[in-house]
Amino acid sequence: MNLEALFFYAFTTLALGGATLAITRRSAVHAAISLMVSLLGVAGLYLLLHAEFLFVAQIILYIGGILLLFLFVIMLVNLDAGRGLRQFHQRWPLGAAVTAIAGVAFAILWSRVQLPPTQQMPDAGNVELVADTLLQDYLVPFEVVSLLLLVAVVGSVLLARKRA
């Protein structure tokens, strides 16, 4: 077993284990922390895939942004107070079953896929590559996304505002 495989399995465990924990915890805070672990694992996977920029972006944005937001909101609505209530849906086997079926279907589909041969990445730094692609080929989506972010900001402020 080479190092890459080892790291792969470690990061995979983190990601999947964290994810599983996240969806099964009773306490919302525990779930959030588990999510953080999962996100860290995902970041590690990015690193293994030579996507350094995304690795950093993941950590900064997802963990430092979104997860923090989650934690703030959890504290804000005192979510842990509902720890005594039933956590899982009344019809949770149904949902699980459907998910399983979908999963099985996708798996079988994936097994039939024949990939084209691997191609080599251009020899440049990841960040430069990403920047080049982003700002040259996909400039318009880039600007639209910024517009989207603006809308989101305005919307969330409006939504969360206390009605005086």
Add this chain to the structure above:
Amino acid sequence: MHYVAVSLAMLLIGTAGLLTRRNIVIILMSIELILNAVNINLVAFSKHHGNAAGQVFAIFVIAVAVAEAAVGLGILLALFRNRETVQVDEVDLLKW
């Protein structure tokens, strides 16, 4: 390409959590998981194909995820102020 398998697994976990849990925050977290799964898929194929288009797409996904998380939590806050609950099956206002 085991990365696709990981992506699939994480997708399934996220979907299961989405369909199963009653707590809205957990559901939102599940949605994040799903988005992450998609990201993994994209990046894996980016490496496979040898260009950065996949990674650029992943950046966009992250941006959208941020926006969505913000707005979703804002909705949750508004909902919580109105209904005093964050259990999703108690909120059936969309019935008619």
Add this chain to the structure above:
Amino acid sequence: MNFLDTLWLIPMFPLLGAALMMLLGRHQFLDPQMKNSSVGHHHHHDRGHDQDLRPRQGPRWLIGPLCSGFVLLSFLWSLGAVFAGRSEQVLFTWVAGLPFPAFDGRMVTLTADWGYLLDPLSAVMILMVTGIGFLIHVYSIAYMAHDGGLYRYFGCLNLFVFFMLVLVMANNYLLLFVGWEGVGLASYLLIGFYFKRKPASDAAIKAFLMNRLGDAGYLMALFFLLSIFGTVRFTEMQAAPHPLLPWATLLLLAAAIGKSAQIPLFTWLPDAMEGPTPVSALMHAATMVTAGVYLIVRAEPFFRLTPEVGSLTAAIGAASAVIAASIALVQHDIKKVLAYSTVSQLGLMFMALGVGAYWAALFHVVTHSFFKAQLFLGAGSVIHALDGEQDLRLMGGLRHQMPQTFRTMFIGTLALAGWPGLAGYFSKDSILTSAWVASPVLFGAGLFTALLTAFYMGRLLFLTFFGPYRGDQNIHESPKRMTVPLWVLSIGSIGAGWFGTPFAGWLGATPEPHSWAIMVASAVVAVAGLGIAYHFYLRRPGTADRWEEGVAPVARLLRARWYFDDLYELIFVRGLARQGGDWLSAWDRRVVDGGVNGAGWLARKAGDISKWSDTWIVDGAVNLTAISVKLSSFPVRYLQTGLAQGYAFLIVLSLAAMAGWYLLRSA
């Protein structure tokens, strides 16, 4: 005055009288102060104070003479017509040609007209009816003087005379039937004259019903005759043998049995004594009961051709004669004795008819009417004098107080018994002679009857007029208006017998040569009978009772009138009437009321059904709508829960479905 052309007037006079009485009587003659007429002579007089609101308007004394006058006119007219000759007169066509299918398939037409025929037979009858009728009318004036409802009495009496005249003067069987029914009606009205007494009205109904049986036979006989001959007119019917003829004569015999009170339809005659005594005299001695004899004499050509029916007639006649005479032996009521005596004498007449001695029977009809009417009127006189008493046991020694009555009744008794020289002797002798020729048994029956007749008449005479008086009343002789008719009738009783020989020639038949042996035998029997009665009741008064003890079973049979009445009572009154009444009431209760109750039950059930239908059908439809909506919305309902998670579920589900489908497609 051409009497023959005005033949129709003869019945018209009494009809006029009847019409006057019926239409005007109630207004003009109703007299409130008179005793209640419906009660009759059986109770002692009590001057009731019926307060009738209508005042007396017409003179009451007019009624009797008026009606009697009508009958007298008829009598005189008849005399004139009879001596003028033989004739037939048709008044108008009554039934014009009614098609009628005969027994052998061909169609005959029933044509009958209202016409009168005057031939020797009808001549004898009308003279007898109007003559004796007139005498009885006169008698009634005095007899019924104390009774109310006089107009009704005389009206019915005149009506009766009218119908009797129609009967004997008719020229066809259908018109005869009119008279036949009419006298039955008049009989009913007069027997039930004292209608407020139940026995009287019962007797009237009994008489009418038994008559009716005979009438049914008459009608069937009429149709048979029509089928055989194609006509019902006397002069057009030629007697010839025919297979159906016995039926016709048999049914005519049945009719005669009903009208003339023979066995088995005789029980009404004794009960008919409930009517006023003059009525008994006229109808049930002289005229109505002889209508049966008249009918058979009229149908003589047919009876000659059916000897077996003749034998039956003779047998019935003989039986009636003997049985009735035997019952008469033990009767205590004076009128009942005479009633049974009438049945017995009619039996002798029927016996004569049966053996073919038609003129002998007719002879006896005439003589019998004289002395029987006289006896009845005499009895009436006695009853009138005794203020309503009719029981022989409470009479006696009346010859001193009522000499006229006694003497006339004495003559009448001798005549009936057959004392040689008087009317009854000759007529009875003719009958016995004919019977001897036909059969010794019939002769024996006739002779025995003569013996019994003499005996019971002697009993009646002795118990009434001789010996000590056993009653407790003041007795007076009857007024002249009653005694004079009695004397007139006596002349008839004596003299009528001597008409015997010219009689036969006039009717066109040859009598049997007289046998001296029979004449002597009947004379002996008559004297013997009277003599025995004398011994029993006068010489040694207790003899009768001792003899009765000796032959107690026979006496019991006689006193029970051979149980005929009881038999009829059992079968018809109890059986039909009461049983029928019970069945009808049960029918009414179960079927009719059951039907009504059933209808009610049905209505209730309909209401229940309606209620059920309302609950299940009407409400059910409404509920069905609701349930169907609920059911049909069942799957769709879950699509729109309002739960976001549900929608997410559907998204994932469809994703899985698409993947699966894609999988299957490419597989």
